[in-house]
Amino acid sequence: MNLKGLSEILGLSQTTVSRALNGYPEVNEATRKKILAVAAEHNYSPNARAKGLATGRANAIGHVIPIANQHEMVNPIFGDFIAGAGEVYARNNYEMVLSIVDDANEEKVYRAFKSRGTVDGVILHGPKMNDSRIALLDEIGLPFVVHGRASGIDSNYSWLDVNNRSAFRRATEFLLDLGHMRIALINGLETMDFAHRRRGGYEDALNARGVELDPALLRSNDMTEEFGYASTVEILDQSRPPTAFLVSSIISALGVRRALEERGLQMGRDISIITYDDGLSYLANGADVPIFTATRSSVRVAGRALSEMLLAQINDPDAPPQHRLLEVELTVGRSTGPAPTTANLA
Amino acid sequence: MNLKGLSEILGLSQTTVSRALNGYPEVNEATRKKILAVAAEHNYSPNARAKGLATGRANAIGHVIPIANQHEMVNPIFGDFIAGAGEVYARNNYEMVLSIVDDANEEKVYRAFKSRGTVDGVILHGPKMNDSRIALLDEIGLPFVVHGRASGIDSNYSWLDVNNRSAFRRATEFLLDLGHMRIALINGLETMDFAHRRRGGYEDALNARGVELDPALLRSNDMTEEFGYASTVEILDQSRPPTAFLVSSIISALGVRRALEERGLQMGRDISIITYDDGLSYLANGADVPIFTATRSSVRVAGRALSEMLLAQINDPDAPPQHRLLEVELTVGRSTGPAPTTANLA
DNA sequence: CAAATTATCCAAAGCGCTTTGGTAACTTTG
DNA sequence: CAAAGTTACCAAAGCGCTTTGGATAATTTG
Secondary structure (H helix, E strand, O other), rough: HHHHHHHHOOOOOOHHHHHOOOOOOOOHHHHHHHHHHEEEEEEEOOOHHHHHHHHHHEEEEEEEEEEEEEEEEEOOOHHHHHHHHHHHHHHOEEEEEEEEEHHHHHHHHHHHHHHHOOOOEEEEEEOOOOHHHHHHHHHHHOOOEOOOOOOOOOOOOEEEEHHHHHHHHHHHHHHHHHHOEEEEEOOOOOOOOOHHHHHHHHHHHHHHHHOOHHHEEEEEEOOOHHHHHHHHHHOOOOOOOEEEEEEHHHHHHHHHHHHHHHHOOOOOEEEEEEEOOOOOOOOOOOOOOOOOOOEEHHHHOOOOOOOOHHHHHHHHHHHOOEEEEEEEEEOOOOOOOOOOOOOHOO | HHHHHHHHHHHHHHHHHHHHOOOOOOOOOOHHHHHHHHHOOOOOOOOOHHHHHHHHOOEEEEEEEEEEEEOOOOOOOOHHHHHHHHHHHHOOOOOEEHHHHHHHHHHHHHHHHHHHHOOEEEEEEEEEEOOOOHHHHHHHOOOOEEEEEOOOOOOEEEEEEHHHHHHHHHHHHHHHEEEEOOOEEEEOOOOOOOHHHHHHHHHHHHHHOOOOOHHHHHEOOOOOOOHHHHHHHHOOOOOOOOOEEEEEEEHHHHHHHHHHHHHHOEEEEEEEEEEEEOOOOOOOOOOOOOEEEEEOOOHHHHHHHHOOOOHHHHHHHOOOOOOOEEEOOEEEEOOOOOOOOHHHHH
16 A cells, blocks of 8 residues: 555545645644544555655664674674664664674775665764774764764764773772772773773772782783683783782673682682673673672663664754763672782682 | 766766666676766765665565563574674675564564565564464565474474474483483573473473473573573472573573582582573683583574575565574583482482 | 635655666678 | 668656645635
8 A cells, every 4th residue: 555545545635645644734634534544444654765765864773783803793782782772763763774794894884874875874883992983974974873982083973971981990999999909800802992991990090099000910802701711711820810800791700700610719709800781681680689799881771872862963963962971880799809818818 | 976966977868877787788888887987986876765666675674673571681692693694684785674672563563564665574583382473474475584483383484493302302312311310491481482392302302211300390481691590599499409401591501500609519510501502602602612511503604594595585486485494513511411329419 | 795814635846766668870681 | 782680878757755836715804
């Protein structure tokens, strides 16, 4: 069923039917009722492509998911982010279109989005330091919002970020307060902006207390379980092992825990762990008492908020860019405790 | 830049330019070269909506992701599935459109896909027993392939499934061979077809050996880490605890392991675990020696294969439905060992 | 009560592409 | 060398919708 057919059934012009369905005022209430009824009866909904052609809008938002070619890894937070954004799109009759793409082809995808008119805007995932995509999107004139920020980029773009620096400063301070002087940092790839900021927060806290930073305690990579495990094994094998681990992802934290358990070290007594927790739906941080002491911020909520920001920006292109910095909650779980004294360890 | 502009620059008709770009034969090779060059120079790519309107094809595939309203959980295998499918779409110039939707609205989404012409076909995720969506898609005439199968549905539709029954039969036999007589099953929701089949395989193996099935050892739910943990705690607290666990997801298996460790039970010695492993990129089952003995089948490969099946079906609607049943690999890791004798336990 | 509004409706153009049904020029064939 | 193909191109229709610019009838106004 299309508009033409529907209007013939109704004995009305396509114009009137279209206006009635789109809620324009210049149509009699009685006839509008009738039009809506008949449209529903025939299960009519307008062809998206024709509508898009006529209006110049796609009613769709693009998400470009970069695949790190090294690990071929899909960021595990992605599903939950999408779930949050998806709610918003459904409410606003937008479609979500996804492109899985390796870094090399990312620019092509954005350009194609623009020139083919596939989407009205995009959400930029996983911003890197000096991320070149921001200038690119500005150049091609595709509306966008960034999940995170890009250090080194001056232009004024819309973003929503977690206060990663403050989160990791607070987490580090928390460990220092417990007497931990040697704290390992199991971080994401430090080309990623969030990882860079987290490291900054960690360093801030150490510097403020005059604790020396030991590069031997730092690791940085894609945040898999295996990475957490392997890093921990390496670090514990050193001559002066740490008493605490600060971890950038609950998934890597699982790997850290595995390494500890394999060595018979008890989490929260022998070794403390604080992890960042994105609030993933399938990896809840314990039911009542959290497994891990964690800095937490829901990536699903971020998905909701960012998609709303983007839709607002599309509907009002002249509005100034929006910025939102979310603070994390630091919740205490069973993975932290006072630093063991040397006596205890021996 | 649009076709009209491009053809004016070239001093050719839109017809010729269009034919040249789409590889039709009736255009001189020299002029085709020129057209391609000028198109590239001006960064031209055809408007997707106009093209779709004219051809009647969307060049897009829909994925409907149901959100279980109980747990609000996004299936964690989803990211990897999408990564596999995304590769194929990129190669074939298809777009992937995602709808996140609660069960109540799923039918609406499929109908809208069809009547609005948003997509050329869909991939059906997470088939349930007697899944009503299959009849629905047949009725509305939207091409589809199913990731899994739906017991109780007779119609002949295209699917790709893992041999879940054989996987869990083999896993159970493996445990029985090791002397385990009481094996707990931590399964997915048994309204889901895959979970039903896995349970079938488990029962087959027990029956074949004349081992009695104890309902007290069965659990079924969304496969979160917490579910694995909580189930294990409950089951171990029973008067006659099992010596082995068969788990439907590596994520839940992590929860099982957590429960064991909390009780000081050593995996592979005191308690054996076999888990199903979807080969998730961020949760590799160990680097060299697998952590868990596992039945493994890559969900990413499934994503690739299913999207290829769907595209083939769209391009040749009269071809008969395709069926592919993948066998899993059963790889031995460190989580299994002979059943402890009563003497050992005491 | 004629003139001016207002309320309803419609015909047709246009969005950017593909495709049908040509035509004109150039080759080949008998 | 006339007839029959071929080759290379083009004008225009059509995909299904929105939107502009009326038109007609009903209502209000002075």
